[in-house]
Amino acid sequence: xxxxxxxxxxxxxxxxxxxxxxxxxxxxxxxxxxxxxxxxxxxxxxxxxxxxxxxxxxxxxxxxxxxxxxxxxxxxxxxxxxxxxxxxxxxxxxxxxxxxxxxxxxxxxxxxxxxxxxxxxxxxxxxxxxxxxxxxxxxxxxxxxxxxxxxxxxxxxxxxxxxxxxxxxxxxxxxxxxxxxxxxxxxxxxxxxxxxxxxxxxxxxxxxxxxxxxxxxxxxxxxxxxxxxxxxxxxxxxxxxxxxxxxxxxxxxxxxxxxxxxxxxxxxxxxxxxxxxxxxxxxxxxxxxxxxxxxxxxxxxxxxxxxxxxxxxxxxxxxxxxxxxxxxxxxxxxxxxxxxxxxxxxxxxxxxxxxxxxxxxxxxxxxxxxxxxxxxxxxxxxxxxxxxxxxxxxxxxxxxxxxxxxxxxxxxxxxxxxxxxx
Amino acid sequence: xxxxxxxxxxxxxxxxxxxxxxxxxxxxxxxxxxxxxxxxxxxxxxxxxxxxxxxxxxxxxxxxxxxxxxxxxxxxxxxxxxxxxxxxxxxxxxxxxxxxxxxxxxxxxxxxxxxxxxxxxxxxxxxxxxxxxxxxxxxxxxxxxxxxxxxxxxxxxxxxxxxxxxxxxxxxxxxxxxxxxxxxxxxxxxxxxxxxxxxxxxxxxxxxxxxxxxxxxxxxxxxxxxxxxxxxxxxxxxxxxxxxxxxxxxxxxxxxxxxxxxxxxxxxxxxxxxxxxxxxxxxxxxxxxxxxxxxxxxxxxxxxxxxxxxxxxxxxxxxxxxxxxxxxxxxxxxxxxxxxxxxxxxxxxxxxxxxxxxxxxxxxxxxxxxxxxxxxxxxxxxxxxxxxxxxxxxxxxxxxxxxxxxxxxxxxxxxxxxxx
Numbered sequence: 001x002x003x004x005x006x007x008x009x010x011x012x013x014x015x016x017x018x019x020x021x022x023x024x025x026x027x028x029x030x031x032x033x034x035x036x037x038x039x040x041x042x043x044x045x046x047x048x049x050x051x052x053x054x055x056x057x058x059x060x061x062x063x064x065x066x067x068x069x070x071x072x073x074x075x076x077x078x079x080x081x082x083x084x085x086x087x088x089x090x091x092x093x094x095x096x097x098x099x100x101x102x103x104x105x106x107x108x109x110x111x112x113x114x115x116x117x118x119x120x121x122x123x124x125x126x127x128x129x130x131x132x133x134x135x136x137x138x139x140x141x142x143x144x145x146x147x148x149x150x151x152x153x154x155x156x157x158x159x160x161x162x163x164x165x166x167x168x169x170x171x172x173x174x175x176x177x178x179x180x181x182x183x184x185x186x187x188x189x190x191x192x193x194x195x196x197x198x199x200x201x202x203x204x205x206x207x208x209x210x211x212x213x214x215x216x217x218x219x220x221x222x223x224x225x226x227x228x229x230x231x232x233x234x235x236x237x238x239x240x241x242x243x244x245x246x247x248x249x250x251x252x253x254x255x256x257x258x259x260x261x262x263x264x265x266x267x268x269x270x271x272x273x274x275x276x277x278x279x280x281x282x283x284x285x286x287x288x289x290x291x292x293x294x295x296x297x298x299x300x301x302x303x304x305x306x307x308x309x310x311x312x313x314x315x316x317x318x319x320x321x322x323x324x325x326x327x328x329x330x331x332x333x334x335x336x337x338x339x340x341x342x343x344x345x346x347x348x349x350x351x352x353x354x355x356x357x358x359x360x361x362x363x364x365x366x367x368x369x370x371x372x373x374x375x376x377x378x379x380x381x382x383x384x385x386x387x388x389x390x391x392x393x394x395x396x397x398x399x400x401x402x403x404x405x406x407x408x409x410x411x412x413x414x415x416x417x418x419x420x421x422x
Numbered sequence: 423x424x425x426x427x428x429x430x431x432x433x434x435x436x437x438x439x440x441x442x443x444x445x446x447x448x449x450x451x452x453x454x455x456x457x458x459x460x461x462x463x464x465x466x467x468x469x470x471x472x473x474x475x476x477x478x479x480x481x482x483x484x485x486x487x488x489x490x491x492x493x494x495x496x497x498x499x500x501x502x503x504x505x506x507x508x509x510x511x512x513x514x515x516x517x518x519x520x521x522x523x524x525x526x527x528x529x530x531x532x533x534x535x536x537x538x539x540x541x542x543x544x545x546x547x548x549x550x551x552x553x554x555x556x557x558x559x560x561x562x563x564x565x566x567x568x569x570x571x572x573x574x575x576x577x578x579x580x581x582x583x584x585x586x587x588x589x590x591x592x593x594x595x596x597x598x599x600x601x602x603x604x605x606x607x608x609x610x611x612x613x614x615x616x617x618x619x620x621x622x623x624x625x626x627x628x629x630x631x632x633x634x635x636x637x638x639x640x641x642x643x644x645x646x647x648x649x650x651x652x653x654x655x656x657x658x659x660x661x662x663x664x665x666x667x668x669x670x671x672x673x674x675x676x677x678x679x680x681x682x683x684x685x686x687x688x689x690x691x692x693x694x695x696x697x698x699x700x701x702x703x704x705x706x707x708x709x710x711x712x713x714x715x716x717x718x719x720x721x722x723x724x725x726x727x728x729x730x731x732x733x734x735x736x737x738x739x740x741x742x743x744x745x746x747x748x749x750x751x752x753x754x755x756x757x758x759x760x761x762x763x764x765x766x767x768x769x770x771x772x773x774x775x776x777x778x779x780x781x782x783x784x785x786x787x788x789x790x791x792x793x794x795x796x797x798x799x800x801x802x803x804x805x806x807x808x809x810x811x812x813x814x815x816x817x818x819x820x821x822x823x824x825x826x827x828x829x830x831x832x833x834x835x836x837x838x839x840x841x842x
Contacts (some may be wrong), residue, residue, distance in 0.1 A: 019454035020788045021432065022781075060716075062708040063774050070778030093781045097432055108829075137723045143674035144744065149570045251672035251842055253569040286508035294500075298556060301563035319567050347509065354511030354531075361456040361530040365790060 010199035023205025024367045026089035029197035033084045039173030040189035045075035046134040051116040071108040081310035083235030125183035153256035157414035161260040198229045200378040234264035236312030238412045247415040255322040256416040261411045265312025274397045275403035278307040279352040286351040288335040299328040339405040360386040442646035445619040448797040450627040456466040456530045458628020459790035463524035466616035468594040472654040484603040486596015489518040503543040512536035521733045549606040572671045576839040580679040583667040583835035587656040590736045620648035625797035627790040676840040678748035682829040684737040692805045702728040703775045712758040756831040807835040
């Protein structure tokens with residue numbers, strides 16, 4: 001694996017993996033996560049992937065992408081700790097598989113760069129029709145979060161747990177903030193992104209040609225990038241003074257119970273132990289939550305725990321009958337206490353180590369997983385590879401798991417319950 | 423046992439072993455990969471509610487039993503399969519659909535131990551009144567979880583509207599009432615009928631050794647005989663059950679699925695399925711004039727999608743999305759079908775769609791999971807995996823037109839989930 005840092009202050013990582021039939025190229029912009037700006041970045045990202053100076057019409061753009069062997073171009077906006085990551089990616093088949101000696105990937109990369117750096121402007125700002133179209137779709141995406149009650153409940157828990165931090169905002173912002181965006185504000189956000197974002201470019205597959213590298217250099221050359229976002233600004237979730245409990249009622253058949261806990265944050269030994277601890281607690285079908293809360297007590301159809309390492313919290317989410325919610329909550333806390341007290345078997349411990357290691361090694365077999373891995377770690381000084389993390393996981397001891405569990409503190413409980421319970 | 427090797431121009435090849443009893447084993451080696459993926463499955467799904475063996479007594483079983491059986495197979499007298507996989511680091515799961523039930527694992531180490539566990543637990547059922555009662559509670563919660571999913575509801579409602587009798591209209595998990603009728607005897611009857619190796623398949627992709635796999639398989643194949651299963655369906659009318667169905671739900675805007683019922687006396691061939699896929703891309707995909715028109719009119723967003731759903735006795739084209747005005751979308755879709763059938767479409771579209779479909783088929787081989795799913799498709803419908811690549815290249819302009827002619831607006835149903 002090679003990595004190079006360019007003096008024009010963007011970073012390129014090349015993973016020369018030849019096992020796939022396709023290659024992937026992504027440009028990732030990291031900006032500080034702020035409630036007041038997320039919507040503008042989200043809308044800019046949507047507009048840039050549907051039109052540009054060269055492809056003013058999104059249908060013509062889609063026909064071009066299809067003719068580049070179904071090149072998969074996407075923009076994804078995600079929270080990565082206290083950063084907002086705006087990813088633009090494109091992937092298509094290697095030249096070897098093209099019909100007539102074409103070079104689809106090189107053409108696809110140039111197309112993506114054109115989308116990012118040469119937008120469809122009208123009178124020096126984003127075109128009103130494009131803004132109107134993409135705003136409507138983004139607003140519908142925000143509103144449709146309600147359709148998936150599981151995801152909705154998780155988002156509400158995060159909103160409540162981080163209510164006085166920018167992290168609590170939804171990654172697209174909200175409807176009101178999108179409606180308030182103007183063509184000029186969007187242009188400002190685009191310029192801000194290009195000039196100040198930390199930029200990480202991932203190239204998975206064939207390395208970039210010298211001519212493409214020169215073109216990328218040229219694009220960044222034209223920007224004033226003196227004040228780039230720093231690394232390592234993420235702070236862990238604030239410890240609570242009291243546990244916050246929020247219950248809301250919606251038209252649902254099955255209640256949702258989501259619990260947020262403070263845990264270790266960052267990229268060190270403690271977070272590796274937390275990863276193992278979280279898996280023993282609520283990872284796979286061998287975990288404490290699955291075997292006890294679901295299988296033995298039949299309290300939930302699903303009950304799982306996830307560690308969000310870069311912000312330092314663990315989330316447990318479960319689907320419960322409303323009359324079981326209190327009992328389920330108590331049992332989830334009982335199982336956490338069991339881990340704190342070391343009441344887990346060698347089998348459970350070893351199963352977690354093996355399971356995590358397996359998942360980590362499998363990420364090498366998936367282009368998007370590799371891209372996501374190096375993107376979510378781009379803002380850390382010492383980024384471990386999946387293999388390195390797998391080695392670190394193998395070295396975790398039971399005592400370290402117990403120590404990690406003892407650092408876990410309940411912060412927020414969010415319940416989404418049926419309306420007739422009100 | 424018959425062994426066939428299939429090669430392709432994209433540098434992939436796989437071996438198919440067919441045992442005298444009909445059991446099929448597909449193996450594709452990906453030596454550069456860390457992980458491997460395996461599915462041990464049966465051609466038995468939620469639609470198989472009525473059947474007989476060797477033309478014997480007809481048996482009708484409760485709805486949702488195939489899915490119930492899938493849950494129960496993980497349990498045995500000496501514990502559950504998950505705990506065995508946990509010791510060997512295999513990540514296991516299973517799923518039931520209309521016409522198949524699949525048990526799977528993925529792993530990066532100890533593949534053969536995981537394979538032994540898979541081949542063992544699926545072939546050793548264990549059902550008691552107590553374990554059945556417990557599972558009714560868990561599956562009841564699963565059913566309620568799906569009741570909260572409006573996308574699931576709009577999909578199953580369109581099937582209810584399209585089909586009068588065919589069991590594809592029934593939810594895969596059944597209902598809380600139907601699963602309360604399930605007994606150990608019913609489970610054993612279904613198991614003993616459909617979980618016969620003559621009705622099953624094993625599909626594997628990853629960094630694996632064929633000889634070791636066949637050695638493991640040879641231990642479990644102990645007969646050459648084939649089970650003669652007759653799957654019994656009530657005659658299905660060619661016309662739809664109802665043209666419109668609506669449900670209220672907690673959604674931000676209406677969801678819709680428009681279904682066109684297709685003739686299904688014969689199963690669709692591989693070529694027909696591929697042509698439908700291309701035709702739907704041309705009619706309503708991201709490159710289509712229809713998608714552009716509907717987007718510009720603010721009638722759909724990027725959730726707009728289409729698929730062909732087909733199997734034993736059923737076939738339908740489904741076009742779905744979110745819209746403030748589903749009936750207007752329906753009208754526009756019907757107008758566009760008529761327009762293309764009468765006036766044709768841009769030829770450059772077909773070339774672009776073919777390239778994209780070809781690349782999708784090639785890229786499927788990048789994922790062990792995706793390629794194993796494709797093998798399962800081959801096993802269930804009995805076709806050769808690499809045929810698809812050539813068929814795509816040879817789709818003609820007129821294939822698309824003939825295909826779109828089968829979408830009859832007078833034999834269609836619109837399902838809408840709207841706000842409460």
